[in-house]
Amino acid sequence: MGGKRTSEVARIAPEPSPVSRIVAALDRALPIPLGVQLRGLVEYGIASSELRPGDRLPSVRECAEQAGIAPMTVAKVYDELREAGLIATRPGAGTYVAEIAAAGLERMRGLRRLQGRVEALFAEAEAAGLSAADVANLVSARAVRGAPRGLSILFVGVFPDATRGYAEHLARHLEPRDRVVAATIDALRRGEASARGMDVVVALAHRRAEVEALVGPGVPVVGLSVIPSEETRARLAAIDPMARVGMVSVFPEFVPIMKPGVLRFAPDVADVDIRLLDDPDLDGLVGAVDVLVYASGAEAVLTRLPRGTQAIEFRHIPSPQAVREVLLPLVEEMRAGDFKESAT
The missing domain is CATH 1.10.10.10 (Winged helix-like DNA-binding domain superfamily/Winged helix DNA-binding domain)
Incomplete structure (x- = not known):
């Protein structure tokens, strides 16, 4: 054994x-x-x-x-x-x-x-x-190929602060190596900003044609819709239904959009009035309200606001759905193929 x-x-x-x-x-x-x-x-x-x-x-x-x-x-x-x-x-x-x-x-x-x-x-x-x-x-x-370079994207908006906000929000949907630059339409028109060296230009949907004409051929221009930001929605929803609410816009064409947009998130507010930033009676409105909702670009109204009046910017962000359906497919197509030479 x-x-x-x-x-x-x-x-x-x-x-x-x-x-x-x-x-x-x-x-x-x-x-x-x-x-x-x-x-x-x-x-x-x-x-x-x-x-x-x-x-x-x-x-x-x-x-x-x-x-x-x-x-x-x-x-x-x-x-x-x-x-x-x-x-x-x-x-x-x-x-x-x-x-x-x-x-x-x-x-x-x-x-x-x-x-x-x-x-x-x-x-x-x-x-x-x-x-x-x-x-x-x-x-x-x-x-062998090495790390692909990031894309350079120009976001073109109307007002500087809001446009920077759009660009920062858009960057969250992209990769860290990508670069998103903000510029206004006026800066493009005056030659203070350019699409030179950019792979894609993003514009507000309703200003796409105008931006495309300023950028010229060679760089694709994508138009994105916007939605009220999460912070804006939350602050509007918290307004006291009994509050007197005033609204201020820069553009007349935004007035029909702004009022129902605000009331969509504050549906129980009944006392509402709206003015343009250059309205002669603006001080009368500002002095009579408990809450002032102002459109991006109308920040100048804040200097006329009485102490204690709540102010809420009606700020927008690029629609995540529009980013996914319109911009990202183009970006991924660029990543998948050979990068084109940026327009000069």
């Missing part, structure tokens, strides 16, 4: 070393150079603690023989790992995983985080019926 137990033990293969497992993971079917794979596998081995400080690595010759690659390739990888502070060579003792310095530790933490995302990427690819080579091709193409 004892002999049988001994023979069973003898047949159990020794557990392969971490380095052997790493070398065995090299895959010639992938479109990634073996040297690049080897460095990545060693880095991930250190990042995941599969390789620990003090673990001995095979010599250049041993590693080249195990991996079946040129010694010069292994030597280059070892040199790069040494420069990164990940491995160290002790004279007469060989090459070992190094104690990681503070900067190296941060790099390792980053690699650990990335490793989890890589595993999730391969799991997602497998679920979609894609091979490891498919994923490697995508990663390799991205590495």
Whole structure:
């Protein structure tokens, strides 16, 4: 019985070393150079603690023989790992995983985080019926191509403050590398702003044709509708139904829109009056109300407001639905293809 137990033990293969497992993971079917794979596998081995400080690595010759690659390739990888502070060579003792310095530790933490995302990427690819080579091709193409540059987008509005607000809100729908610049129609007309170097120009829907004529050919101009901002809606809804409410607009054509727009969120308010900013009787209105709602661009009325009167700007933001349906498809089309040269 004892002999049988001994023979069973003898047949159990020794557990392969971490380095052997790493070398065995090299895959010639992938479109990634073996040297690049080897460095990545060693880095991930250190990042995941599969390789620990003090673990001995095979010599250049041993590693080249195990991996079946040129010694010069292994030597280059070892040199790069040494420069990164990940491995160290002790004279007469060989090459070992190094104690990681503070900067190296941060790099390792980053690699650990990335490793989890890589595993999730391969799991997602497998679920979609894609091979490891498919994923490697995508990663390799991205590495060769480099990071795509962000898009430059010009938002053209009417009033400076409101236009800056539109641009800031629009930027939340885009990627961090994108740049959104604000300019007014008047600034374009006076030559103080330009679409030069821009990939896309965004205008208020009802001013699109005017902006397109100012920008000229070469840069697409997209018109977006707007909606009252969340803060505006909340403040209007909180108005006391018994309050006397006044409204001030800059443009006569906005009056028929502004009044029902305000009452949509404050439907129980009954005492409402509205004036234009240049109305001779504006002071009479301002002095008689509890709450003043003013359109963007009519901020000058605030200097005439009695102390204690509540003021609410009827501020708008680009419609998220319009951004999704009108602007983002164009932006994604630009990202997917080769970037055109910006208009000059």
